[in-house]
Amino acid sequence: MNLHIFQGFGEVLIEVTMALLPLVVFFSVFQLFMLKLPKERVLQTGLGFVLTFFGLAFFLQGVHIGFMPFGELMGAELGDWQYRWAIIPIGFVLGFVATFAEPAVRIMNEEVDRETGGYISSQVMLYTLSTGVGLSIALSMLRILTGWSIWYFILPGYLIALILIFFSTRTFIAIAFDSGGVATGPMTVTFIVSVAVGIASVTEGRDPLVDGFGMIALVALTPIIAVLVVGLLFNRKAGNQNHESES
Amino acid sequence: MENVKSTFKEVASAILPVTIVVILLQVLIIRLPLEALLQFLIGVIFVGTGFFLFLLGVNAGLLPIGELIGKKLPLTRKPWLIIGTGLVLGLAVTIAEPDVRVLANQIDEVSGGGISRNILILSVSIGLAIFVALAMVRTLFSIPIHYMLIGGYSVVFLLSFFVPEAFIPISFDAGGVTTGPMAVPFILALGIGVASVLRSDKPSSGEGFGLIGLASIGPIIAVMLLGVLYR
Numbered sequence: 001m002n003l004h005i006f007q008g009f010g011e012v013l014i015e016v017t018m019a020l021l022p023l024v025v026f027f028s029v030f031q032l033f034m035l036k037l038p039k040e041r042v043l044q045t046g047l048g049f050v051l052t053f054f055g056l057a058f059f060l061q062g063v064h065i066g067f068m069p070f071g072e073l074m075g076a077e078l079g080d081w082q083y084r085w086a087i088i089p090i091g092f093v094l095g096f097v098a099t100f101a102e103p104a105v106r107i108m109n110e111e112v113d114r115e116t117g118g119y120i121s122s123q124v125m126l127y128t129l130s131t132g133v134g135l136s137i138a139l140s141m142l143r144i145l146t147g148w149s150i151w152y153f154i155l156p157g158y159l160i161a162l163i164l165i166f167f168s169t170r171t172f173i174a175i176a177f178d179s180g181g182v183a184t185g186p187m188t189v190t191f192i193v194s195v196a197v198g199i200a201s202v203t204e205g206r207d208p209l210v211d212g213f214g215m216i217a218l219v220a221l222t223p224i225i226a227v228l229v230v231g232l233l234f235n236r237k238a239g240n241q242n243h244e245s246e247s
Numbered sequence: 248m249e250n251v252k253s254t255f256k257e258v259a260s261a262i263l264p265v266t267i268v269v270i271l272l273q274v275l276i277i278r279l280p281l282e283a284l285l286q287f288l289i290g291v292i293f294v295g296t297g298f299f300l301f302l303l304g305v306n307a308g309l310l311p312i313g314e315l316i317g318k319k320l321p322l323t324r325k326p327w328l329i330i331g332t333g334l335v336l337g338l339a340v341t342i343a344e345p346d347v348r349v350l351a352n353q354i355d356e357v358s359g360g361g362i363s364r365n366i367l368i369l370s371v372s373i374g375l376a377i378f379v380a381l382a383m384v385r386t387l388f389s390i391p392i393h394y395m396l397i398g399g400y401s402v403v404f405l406l407s408f409f410v411p412e413a414f415i416p417i418s419f420d421a422g423g424v425t426t427g428p429m430a431v432p433f434i435l436a437l438g439i440g441v442a443s444v445l446r447s448d449k450p451s452s453g454e455g456f457g458l459i460g461l462a463s464i465g466p467i468i469a470v471m472l473l474g475v476l477y478r
Contacts, residue, residue: 002282003282003285003286003289004286005289015345016345016429018343018345019340019343019344019345019427019429019430020343020429021343022336022339022340022342022343023309023339023340023429023430023433025339026335026336026339027312027316030316030319034316034319034323035315035316035319037315044307044308045307045308045311045312046308047304047307047308048303048304048305048306048307048308048309048311048312049304049308049309050304051300051301051303051304051307051308052300052301052304052305052308052309052429053304054297054300054304055296055297055298055299055300055301055302055303055304055305056297056301056428056429057297058293058294058296058297058300059293059294059297059298059301059428060297061293061297062289062290062291062292062293062294062295062296062297063290063294064290065286065289065290065293066286066287066288066289066290066291066293066294067287067290067294069283069286069287070269070279070283070284070286070287070290073277073279073283074269074272074273074277074279077276077277077278077279078272078276078277081276090272093268094265094268097264097265097267097268098265100260100261100262100264100265101261101262101264101265101294101298102428103298103301103302103305103428104426104427104428104431104432106257106261106302107302107305107310107431107432107435108431108435111310111435111436111439112456115439115455115456150415150416151412151415154415154416154419155404155407158400158403158404162396162397162400165393165396165397166393170391170392170393170454171454171456173392173393173396173457174392174454174456174457174460175456175457176460177392177396177457177459177460177461177463178435178456178457178458178459178460179460180422180423180460180463181422181423181425181426181431181459181460181462181463182426182431182459183423184423184424184426185427185428185431186346186427186428187265187294189346189423189424191265213353213416213417213420214415214416214417214419214420215420216419216420216423216424217416217419217420217422217423219423220419220422220423220463221419224460
């Protein structure tokens with residue numbers, strides 16, 4: 001057996017260093033000129049940065065050596081399967097569960113829960129975002145099967161989102177559009193895109209490169225709509241109570 | 248220790264669903280060689296360990312610091328400092344984001360080398376930085392978020408009529424890709440911090456959100472503009 005464990009770990013470490021460095025510099029400048037935190041707080045923050053560094057490095061390494069190659073093989077098998085339409089529901093389920101494993105989604109959900117005082121709980125957020133991402137993957141699979149242009153999804157999608165804005169409260173609008181950026185993380189994007197690339201590679205008339213494009217765009221779009229729709233349900237439930245200022 | 252325990256539980260609930268689904272697919276449909284599954288399971292262990300350390304680390308470092316800086320900034324009563332901070336932070340974070348580099352390679356390919364990696368990374372960063380700064384302006388002057396969202400996306404739709412078709416999916420991809428797992432907690436916390444000071448009369452209404460959503464528009468516009476110029 002020929003298992004890869006630390007293959008390419010050096011590159012991952014460089015990547016993570018590059019991502020963390022500006023934030024460390026940023027903090028240092030503020031610490032020197034404005035925050036002037038006591039030594040213990042600085043040490044605690046430093047420890048936090050170190051944990052974050054190794055955490056993200058191991059996470060990305062796991063995605064690279066485990067999820068990505070398996071995703072691609074899996075995609076190639078699924079694309080060859082006799083029940084090809086089944087990749088649409090399978091895509092939904094994969095997108096749904098991959099969102100659970102997205103670090104930024106966890107952080108976002110907890111912050112929403114805390115900032116709204118539990119009004120929008122982290123559980124509600126998680127299931128909403130998961131459903132959103134699941135739908136986007138299902139749509140992407142439909143696109144691979146049919147070859148429809150990404151335009152038919154993106155344009156109506158954003159129009160729906162913009163129309164929903166007029167029926168939503170400020171809180172939900174802000175959280176919804178944040179969710180779009182948050183949902184597109186290393187797990188959803190790297191893992192799911194590699195499954196899609198695998199499927200496209202065994203599908204006639206599909207260019208894996210071209211079909212990979214636009215997938216992230218869909219993943220960024222559907223959670224926005226999902227959160228806005230949940231916002232409508234919340235508002236209806238709350239009736240005309242003024243929990244928050246209407247937009 | 249209680250913290251560590253609850254984080255561990257959280258990681259398990261995050262990683263297990265996707266692992267179980269993949270194993271089910273393996274058993275029921277795909278039946279890849281055992282070696283591939285083993286390789287996947289090693290990946291699961293790495294992802295789980297990494298997730299655990301990441302959550303602990305972010306809660307001890309990036310989140311409290313981001314919020315603290317966000318709270319201190321408005322107290323300086325210097326709007327240019329708040330806006331400038333947003334601008335610099337946006338630039339630095341995007342240039343450092345690994346996924347932006349992947350995107351830059353893809354665009355290099357689509358444009359047949361017409362748009363070099365550095366130009367793309369730079370314009371995406373500037374696009375994001377400008378919108379982070381605009382989002383700061385919005386918070387400072389209490390401009391409703393939907394004005395900016397509708398304005399931003401109207402520009403996107405207008406531009407899309409002039410952009411070569413190959414650029415459209417990539418520009419929207421750029422919006423999603425620029426906000427990575429390192430930048431999200433920090434920008435999120437910063438926005439919450441700033442809003443908590445400026446809107447202290449309305450507690451916990453979630454006014455601090457929206458920074459990431461607005462920031463995503465910048466890269467879309469930047470890549471579209473590149474596409475227009477490239478044509």
